[in-house]
Each structure stands twice: as C-alpha cells, then as structure tokens.
Amino acid sequence: MRIGIDIDNVLSNFNEVLLNDYINHDKELRNNGIIKNNVYIRKMFDWTKDEEQQYYHDNIERLANLLEPIKDSSKYIKKLRDSGHYICIISGRDNGEYSNPYNMTKKWLKKYDIQYDKLILTNAYNHQEKADICIENNIDIMIDDSINVCEKCIKNGINSWLFDTDYNKSESRFKRVNNWKEIYEYVIK
Ligand SMILES: [Mg+2]
Numbered sequence: 208m209r210i211g212i213d214i215d216n217v218l219s220n221f222n223e224v225l226l227n228d229y230i231n232h233d234k235e236l237r238n239n240g241i242i243k244n245n246v247y248i249r250k251m252f253d254w255t256k257d258e259e260q261q262y263y264h265d266n267i268e269r270l271a272n273l274l275e276p277i278k279d280s281s282k283y284i285k286k287l288r289d290s291g292h293y294i295c296i297i298s299g300r301d302n303g304e305y306s307n308p309y310n311m312t313k314k315w316l317k318k319y320d321i322q323y324d325k326l327i328l329t330n331a332y333n334h335q336e337k338a339d340i341c342i343e344n345n346i347d348i349m350i351d352d353s354i355n356v357c358e359k360c361i362k363n364g365i366n367s368w369l370f371d372t373d374y375n376k377s378e379s380r381f382k383r384v385n386n387w388k389e390i391y392e393y394v395i396k
Pocket residue numbers: 213214215216217351352353
C-alpha cells in the first residue's frame with residue numbers, strides 16, 4: 208500500500224508545543240489565560256489578530272525546532288516499510304513561514320529516525336494541493352489531522368484517515384485513528 212502521512216500532529220507534537228508556548232507568551236502579554244475552549248490554539252486567547260499573527264510568524268521556526276515525535280511513530284513506520292509499504296510524507300510546511308522548510312524537515316526526520324520513501328512539502332493554506340499530490344503519487348491512504356485535508360482527499364477519491372487531536376474531536380465523517388499502533392494494525396489487516 209502507498210501511505211501518505213502528514214507531519215504536524217501526526218508525526219510531531221506540534222499542538223502540544225504551540226499550546227505550551229502560547230500559554231507562556233499570554234502570561235507576558237495580559238495574562239488573561241485561555242478565554243475560548245474548543246477552538247484552535249491560535250484562537251484560544253484574547254490576543255488581537257495582529258498580535259497573534261505577528262507572534263506566530265516570528266516564532267514558528269523556533270517552535271519547529273522544539274517538536275518531538277508522536278509516540279511510536281518511528282517504530283511503526285519502520286515496521287510498515289519492512290512489510291513492503293511505501294511511505295510518502297506530505298506536509299504543508301512549504302507555506303512561506305519557514306526559511307528552509309525542506310532542509311529543516313529532512314533534518315528533523317533524520318534526528319528522530321523516521322524513515323520514508325519520499326518527502327513532499329505543500330502549501331498548508333491550499334488543502335487541494337495535498338489531494339492533488341496524493342493523486343499524482345497514487346496514494347491509497349492519506350493520514351492527516353486536518354479536517355480540510357481529509358475532506359479534499361475523500362472528494363478526490365483518496366481514502367483518508369483522521370489522526371485524533373484536540374480540535375478535530377467532533378468530526379465524525381472520517382475514519383479516526385488514535386495512535387501509531389492502531390494505524391499499523393489497520394494497514395496490516
Ligand atoms: Mg497536521
């Protein structure tokens with residue numbers, strides 16, 4: 208099987224790092240804490256749109272260096288490749304937010320021994336692009352935490368599994384996967 212895998216919140220603990228950092232920065236700002244739950248982290252605080260966008264832009268590269276892998280991802284991806292599955296990592300990091308997203312990502316994957324056959328970066332703000340890449344690369348299953356990406360993939364005939372994360376819990380249209388052991392077992396079946 209040809210498996211497409213997103214990075215942030217599927218292979219990396221992006222949300223955890225972002226939330227911790229935002230909580231700390233909020234304390235320096237006005238210390239009003241989380242004012243809205245059940246929304247994406249970037250909208251949880253009382254920051255103005257400009258404050259948030261500027262802070263995100265100025266800090267996202269630093270935060271990317273703090274990311275750590277999601278539990279067991281390296282182990283089960285290795286097992287999938289050993290069983291003959293093709294691993295195509297498809298991440299939306301080519302979106303103008305990182306100075307050298309390809310090198311940064313390759314280094315990170317190497318550092319945490321996450322093996323793959325192909326790495327493709329798309330623009331995260333264009334969800335259709337991931338679906339197009341899946342079609343071009345004959346991907347059988349795309350695993351992503353983004354509802355928008357799953358939606359586009361399914362519309363384009365690509366089977367898509369939603370990786371569980373805090374802000375996608377209420378979504379029920381897609382097959383949900385909770386961890387890497389579970390993904391491995393589904394694929395092997
Ligand atoms: Mg993601």
